[in-house]
Amino acid sequence: MPKRTDLSATFCPVGRSAELLGDRAVLLILRDLFFGNRRFEVIAANTGLGPQLVSARLKLLESEGVVERRAYQERPVRYEYWLTDKGKDLFDVLYAMRGWAERWAYREGETGGGPAMRYIHRACGTDVGTAMVCPGCGEPLGYGDLKGEPSAALKAEQARRRSN
Amino acid sequence: MPKRTDLSATFCPVGRSAELLGDRAVLLILRDLFFGNRRFEVIAANTGLGPQLVSARLKLLESEGVVERRAYQERPVRYEYWLTDKGKDLFDVLYAMRGWAERWAYREGETGGGPAMRYIHRACGTDVGTAMVCPGCGEPLGYGDLKGEPSAALKAEQARRRSN
DNA sequence: ATAGTAACTATGATAATCATAGTGACAAGG
DNA sequence: CCTTGTCACTATGATTATCATAGTTACTAT
Structure with a gap:
């Protein structure tokens, strides 16, 4: 695709939501997070999405404040993804x-x-x-x-x- | 993109919805239809989407039974797009x-x-x-x-x- | 030393998207 | 009757997101 039209500046609230939610990968990942799946590999397996897409979307969700990345262990560092209040509100x-x-x-x-x-x-x-x-x-x-x-x-x- | 993963066969209801709704163009067009915009050109202008995308998505929505195409005049034939019951339920x-x-x-x-x-x-x-x-x-x-x-x-x- | 696990990143082919221009069918005005 | 205008699209080519697959990093366990 070419760079998709930016909807984050529209005044229409559905447009603003669509900027984030109008994406199958985002919806599937959110579904898994609501289901209680918080680990990268589990999300990738359960959504059927490739690791690159999962990685990109989790970063996006994090930058939007919908998801929070938390280390659940050190040595080796491993992360889990948790819904924030803004995320839970979806x-x-x-x-x-x-x-x-x-x-x-x-x-x-x-x-x-x-x-x-x-x-x-x-x-x-x-x-x-x-x-x-x-x-x-x-x-x-x-x-x-x-x-x-x-x-x-x-x-x-x-x-x-x-x-x- | 390569052909995107088909979600219409999953048993997960969010997955099935995401098959249709996980697409910014679909969401924007639906928004316009709920807003009362039913004409092709109006939808294209208001969503900011190109005519080809609008055309493709309206066909998709029609084939999914979410939208109905109705001629509002003959000579020349002109069409409007109306939400079906299945569409209104969105x-x-x-x-x-x-x-x-x-x-x-x-x-x-x-x-x-x-x-x-x-x-x-x-x-x-x-x-x-x-x-x-x-x-x-x-x-x-x-x-x-x-x-x-x-x-x-x-x-x-x-x-x-x-x-x- | 080898195998395993979790969380990613890299690569290349494919196809969806965008911008722009063009088409068909007709109506209205000069 | 000839140009201009309107509406609903279709055609084309460049761009880029997505997918499948393979590889990497940093460890632990045996």
Whole structure:
């Protein structure tokens, strides 16, 4: 590509978000970070992205203040990537993407009945489906309020990726 | 790029959404469609994307069932692009992106005080800020429930784009 | 001394993107 | 009827991001 148009100066908020989020690699890496995968190799394996792309995007996310790089051991130095508050606040976007896909992107019965990823409201135990507000207790749903459970098919896929 | 990795077969719902939404051009075009811009030239001008990219992405969106192409006149035949139900259901994603940007992507005072884009809950008249649930009446917010009002800065930017 | 692990960097082929220009079908004005 | 204008695109060529693959660094473990 040529240098892509810079959207960071537009006044449109969707444009500004698109500058960062309009990129499949960024979205996949964020997904993994929300899932709790913080190590370079795990992220690379699970996203299926090459190490160079993962490296470039993690640097970008760090420079945007979305991700923080922390050494989890010295000798040899090894790093983990953690979501900052600004990063955690992207949960709504990823959760909305997940909801849309659950409603529209699967063929009938493809996931074996339920959703590809189930979310339970920790506070009241309700399966929230794809709602933005808990259908059980009416509370708005954010990161930390929900417990995700991948379907059997998704679990199998992740295990396969990790073993390659 | 080489042919990008196909995510349409993954079981992860975020991956499936990222297949379509992990693309700045798609996000910008969707933004315009939600804004009510339905004509090719208007979308091209307002997004700043070249006609070839706009053409390619509209075809993609149509083939995904997110957008519908309708002739609005014969002789000469001219087309408009409308969001389908599947397309309108992406509102949550764009709205979440907008919310995140409003909270994190502007320097202090850059928009002249308020948000870059204000949303009013039609049902009760409350300015919803960046909430997913109306702070006035507690109702969940979806496409059609909200009336958007661009800030002066955003309006000026759009006018500038249209005149080029 | 060899093998292994984690986190990367280097290289070259491929293909998506951008800017710019051009096309087809028609309407309106002089 | 001939030029100009509008809308919705398509064509072309240069640029550059992406992918696959291989290599590097800095250690630990056996």
